[in-house]
Amino acid sequence: MKFLFRNVKELVALATTENKLISELMIEQEMLVTRRSREDIMKQMDTNLTVMEQAVEKGLKGVHSTSGLTGGDAVLLHNYMKTGKTLSGALLIDAVSKAVATNEVNAAMGTICATPTAGSAGVVPGTLFAVQNQLNPTREEMIRYLFTSGAFGFVVANNASISGAAGGCQAEVGSAAAMAAAAIVEMSGGTPQQCSEAFAISMKNMLGLVCDPVAGLVEVPCVKRNAMGAANALVSADMALAGVTSRIPCDEVIDAMYKIGQTMPTALKETAQGGLAATPTGRALAERIFGADFVKGV
Amino acid sequence: MKFNSVFDIIGPVMIGPSSSHTAGAARIGLVTRELFGRQPKWAKIYLYGSFAETYKGHGTDIAIIGGLLGFDTFDERIKTSFDLAKEASLSFEFIPESGHTEHPNTARLVIGDESGEMELIGISIGGGKIEISELNGFPLRLSGNHSAILVVHDDKPGSIAKVASCLAEQNINIGHMEVSRKEQGQMALMVIEVDEPIDEHVLQQIALLPYITQVTKISD
Numbered sequence: 069m070k071f072l073f074r075n076v077k078e079l080v081a082l083a084t085t086e087n088k089l090i091s092e093l094m095i096e097q098e099m100l101v102t103r104r105s106r107e108d109i110m111k112q113m114d115t116n117l118t119v120m121e122q123a124v125e126k127g128l129k130g131v132h133s134t135s136g137l138t139g140g141d142a143v144l145l146h147n148y149m150k151t152g153k154t155l156s157g158a159l160l161i162d163a164v165s166k167a168v169a170t171n172e173v174n175a176a177m178g179t180i181c182a183t184p185t186a187g188s189a190g191v192v193p194g195t196l197f198a199v200q201n202q203l204n205p206t207r208e209e210m211i212r213y214l215f216t217s218g219a220f221g222f223v224v225a226n227n228a229s230i231s232g233a234a235g236g237c238q239a240e241v242g243s244a245a246a247m248a249a250a251a252i253v254e255m256s257g258g259t260p261q262q263c264s265e266a267f268a269i270s271m272k273n274m275l276g277l278v279c280d281p282v283a284g285l286v287e288v289p290c291v292k293r294n295a296m297g298a299a300n301a302l303v304s305a306d307m308a309l310a311g312v313t314s315r316i317p318c319d320e321v322i323d324a325m326y327k328i329g330q331t332m333p334t335a336l337k338e339t340a341q342g343g344l345a346a347t348p349t350g351r352a353l354a355e356r357i358f359g360a361d362f363v364k365g366v
Numbered sequence: 367m368k369f370n371s372v373f374d375i376i377g378p379v380m381i382g383p384s385s386s387h388t389a390g391a392a393r394i395g396l397v398t399r400e401l402f403g404r405q406p407k408w409a410k411i412y413l414y415g416s417f418a419e420t421y422k423g424h425g426t427d428i429a430i431i432g433g434l435l436g437f438d439t440f441d442e443r444i445k446t447s448f449d450l451a452k453e454a455s456l457s458f459e460f461i462p463e464s465g466h467t468e469h470p471n472t473a474r475l476v477i478g479d480e481s482g483e484m485e486l487i488g489i490s491i492g493g494g495k496i497e498i499s500e501l502n503g504f505p506l507r508l509s510g511n512h513s514a515i516l517v518v519h520d521d522k523p524g525s526i527a528k529v530a531s532c533l534a535e536q537n538i539n540i541g542h543m544e545v546s547r548k549e550q551g552q553m554a555l556m557v558i559e560v561d562e563p564i565d566e567h568v569l570q571q572i573a574l575l576p577y578i579t580q581v582t583k584i585s586d
Contacts, residue, residue: 071367098372104562112373119379133383135423177425179444184375184493186385192376214376221375226367230375231386231492233416233470239492282419286383332459337470338386339419358422 072097074276076223076264076318083260090250090260091212094219113211119181120170121192131176135357138287139176142169145295159198161301166334167194167298169176173289181232183214184221184230184243185285190294191244192217195301203255217247220267223311226348227319228326232279233338235329237293242274242325245304252305268314268321270304275321275328280343283354369495375443378494386471387417387424390490392444392500395433397498398475398486400582406477406484409434409458415470417490417586434458439494464527468499498584504508504546504555513549514559514584515569520549520577521554528575529556536571561570 072093073079081241084092098109126130132139145165148154154161161360167190174180174189183192196213198207205213221230229235249266258266274297282288314321344350369375380389399406409429413421421427425444431451431565432444443450451458463474471490487500498506501516503560519525526545533540539561564583573581 094372101370109372111378112506116373116377116379177382178381179379179440179442181377182385182389182494183377184385186380186382186388186494189382215372218376222369222372225375225493229492231471233386234492245481281420282583283423285423286387314504334470336414338469341419364445 070100072100072173073219074223074229076220076267076322079219079223080260081266081282089212089216090219090254090263091215094215094222105298110208113214114180114207117214119179120183121197123170123173123178123180124166124193124197126178127173128165131172131178133172133175133287134177135285137175137282137285137357138291139172141291142166142172156299159202160299162201163195163198163298163302164295165194166197167191167259167294168291170194171294175285175287175291183217184225184247185232185240187232187290188240188294190242190291191241191297192248192251193300194294194298195248198298198302199255200250203321205255209255213251213255216251216263219347220247220250220263223319224322224325228322229329235326235342236277236278236332236337237279238274238325239329240279241290241293241297242271242277244294245274245300246271248298248301249304249308252301253308256305256309258309262308264318265313266305266308268316268318269307269312270300271321271325272314272316273300273304275325278332278343279338280336280345281338281340282345282350283347283357284338285357290354368408368491369493372382374493374495380494381442381444384424385494386490386492387420387426388429388444389439389469389494390496391417391426391429391473392433392437392439393494393496394473394488395430396436396438396473397433397488397496397584398477398484399434399436400557401486401501401518401580402477403580404479405436405454405471406434407479408454408477408536409456410461410476411458412461412474412476414463414465414467416473417471417473418464421460421462430475431456431458434477444451501552501555502577503548506557513562513564514557515572516580516582516584517556517558517572517578518580519554519556520579521551522577525554525575525577526556529558529572529578532572532575533558533560533568537566538564538568
């Protein structure tokens with residue numbers, strides 16, 4: 069099967085020589101590989117965007133998971149943002165609240181769009197709907213944001229991993245943050261090279277992130293990690309737009325992430341055996357939710 | 367390349383909370399049902415690795431049962447699949463296993479009814495995408511790069527040729543093909559990777575051919 073790009077180097081080179089947006093190359097590759105029409109592909113991404121909008125809307129009204137571990141924080145953050153007294157700025161807290169909103173909906177078994185996974189589904193939409201207020205994109209530009217994220221996610225999924233069980237949370241929220249950083253740069257008018265710098269900077273700062281869900285649930289620490297993923301994406305995008313570059317090339321960062329994931333102990337890869345899941349409180353919460361037998365088995 | 371489509375990355379639209387443990391699990395259940403060709407009456411589901419450790423909290427169990435009932439990843443009925451299984455007279459049992467497998471998110475499904483049984487090993491590789499590594503004891507080596515058709519058939523002369531001609535008539539090119547059987551003259555399996563997307567009517571045509579027991583497609 070023919071692909072237009074297999075790694076970030078090829079993606080950026082093609083975008084630069086053909087003077088095309090990264091989102092455009094992702095759309096063209098999708099047409100080439102799946103033999104579907106542009107209209108069909110744009111329509112499906114439009115549907116995914118609508119699912120993301122509805123999840124944020126629902127989360128900002130306040131949802132709670134059945135375990136009782138998460139819920140309501142998006143509302144707190146949104147109200148705090150409205151006071152105008154945030155230290156890190158309204159846009160950042162807006163992104164953070166919307167990322168949290170999405171993941172609270174996910175934890176409550178609501179409908180979401182995995183980006184790239186369900187556990188990391190908050191970062192890309194959270195940042196998108198926050199920068200929307202600042203950049204006033206068209207609907208098509210918002211859809212393109214998802215294709216740009218997807219192009220980088222595609223490279224990670226094929227050359228490393230987007231699975232927490234296989235590579236730790238660096239593969240999930242780490243990938244999501246880096247994907248979002250690249251998409252913010254494109255929407256802000258940055259170059260394809262700057263997209264890749266933002267991606268590399270963002271992913272570098274997520275390296276080593278373990279997957280240690282309390283009671284094995286995608287709630288603690290996942291919801292708050294999505295908040296940090298969104299913040300990381302915005303800062304990384306700003307750094308790249310300012311002209312800051314990554315000393316380690318993008319594809320090498322992705323490779324490093326993959327190798328770290330491979331050498332990470334199983335206890336820290338979504339098994340609920342290590343990290344925060346293994347703290348006294350983490351174990352007590354697991355016992356409260358599933359009973360002593362389940363925890364003993366873990 | 368394990369992932370072909372951008373919608374493997376931005377998607378699927380699904381019921382939370384975990385793409386590997388919920389959406390991937392639902393798809394393993396759904397493919398199993400499709401391969402079986404009908405609603406099973408009973409299911410024994412063996413879970414390995416991370417699936418075994420965390421299936422309750424992630425809803426892996428309700429997702430697999432939802433898939434066996436024919437629900438896709440975004441079907442809200444997944445949430446109540448245990449109750450719906452009862453209504454549909456599907457009895458089931460989950461058995462967490464301690465053994466190691468190639469991938470941390472692995473499930474082995476043994477399902478059946480009065481007319482037959484089937485066993486399948488499915489792996490959830492991330493982002494809701496799955497691979498099938500074994501069917502009825504036949505190891506499968508599907509790259510996941512192409513659409514694939516799985517055909518369970520009787521090991522009789524001409525059965526392979528007829529399926530190949532049927533695909534040729536539809537202008538579908540075979541990229542890779544494997545045929546395996548356990549014993550001569552008994553049940554056999556064709557795994558056919560094709561270059562073109564497969565429509566439902568092609569599957570229906572293959573199903574009507576002589577000696578064919580089950581037909582399904584995966585990973586396109």
